[in-house]
Amino acid sequence: MTRRTTGQGISASKLLVSAAIAGVLFCQTITAFHWVHTMFHGRGRKGYYWPFLDYPMYSRPHARREPFDRYVLFARLEDGTEVEIVPADLSLTFWKFEKGPVRAILRDDPAQLVVYVRSYEARFGRRLTAVRLENHPRVLGEAGLTDAPVQVVKTVDLVAGAAEVAGP
């Protein structure tokens, strides 16, 4: 193989670097455009191949007057009192909270919800008998941003060791 310093010719170094270039571009391209799953039947959930990612943020279309959801989680204790559970109570960030207990309730996933319930009970030494997810939406109207009526999304009964889901 020819080795020159002027940029011409093939060398082992250039071939190795070229392989690295092709490899990095390949990894980023197949994850960026979801070819991992469609073409290569790769396994894994969203973000599995981090730092090679797709960037779909803000892609879902929305209408101007669509409400802005704001989920609030309440828990009923054994003595009947209610407390609001905020992300910091579970050492969660906003996103872990939204994708954790909030999503577990929205998707009727008692097994996932119980993980967070047990975490709260262990931290605060209190037993929860039910959790209630509310939506306090806002909406852009002719007069600007206003509060829309509060909605009870779901109430989940935790008594008897099994989470039973009830609608609003």
Add this chain to the structure above:
Amino acid sequence: MSRVRAWMTRTWRVWDGYWFRQAPLANLAICRILFTGLQLIMLLTGIPRGLRRLPGLPDDLYHPLFAMQVLTAPFGMDGPPPPNLLFIVYPATLVFGLLAMAGWLTNASLTIFMILNLFLQAWLYSFGEFHHPEAALIIALAILSLSPSGRVLSIDAWLRRQRDAREGRRAAPWWTETSIYASWPLLLIMWILGLIYLSAANAKAVVGGLDWLKGDTLQWYLIRDGLRWDAPLGVWIGQFHPVALLLTWVTMWFEWTFFLVALMPRVRWFYVLAGIALHGGIYVTMKAPFFTFIVLYAVCVPWASWIARVRGRAA
């Protein structure tokens, strides 16, 4: 057969001429200092918040990323690493980051710094939540670890010059040193950024379609994120549809065409300024922190020619 050979020779010439052109090592070295510096700042500010939460997270939430599985497989770890490991890994990451920034045993320290950062970040992101801003920077550090980014502006370079001086060899000014391996890392990072923006544009086209171009969607997101993250400017701007429509088209143009910086050096300054405005505006209105991308734009800046110009004026 000769046709195939001729085609392969032509293809290699184009590839070689693009990736392995002579370029100043100073551009690469300055990027090394900026990227390692930024990662160190993140290690000292944002990342500790996430690391402090790790011990409190239930093991049931641990779903390791691919990188985490690869890095922990040699140690036979099935579950999350013991939190006490942070007391070793975190300070080691800082040390190797400083060594990489200063440029001592540059390639080795950069490689170890990158791997330790990958481990810390992948550990944090193996609990159901991950974010995008840091990903491109980790890839950039990996690319630099394979490059001669420590050839100038480094302890390695200073030691080499001392050695050369003792042996009576005169060194050229550091901002004039070039290499055929100095351009590929910067071009590759430009392509990574280009692919990232194309991914974002593609997602909007596939998921949003033509509806995304009407301005309503961006208007909705401005208000939603303004409310969610307490950014009053986003909430205010989001109430004006014509502004949202203009920003929609600017965003689309930027995302679909950014990759041109890797092909046309003359447009780089324009896209760098537009990108700074875009990400600055996104942060102020929606609190989405893509500062890493702004620093990564350093690959588009002709640092060596600026330095030569300043030095020329000074002389």
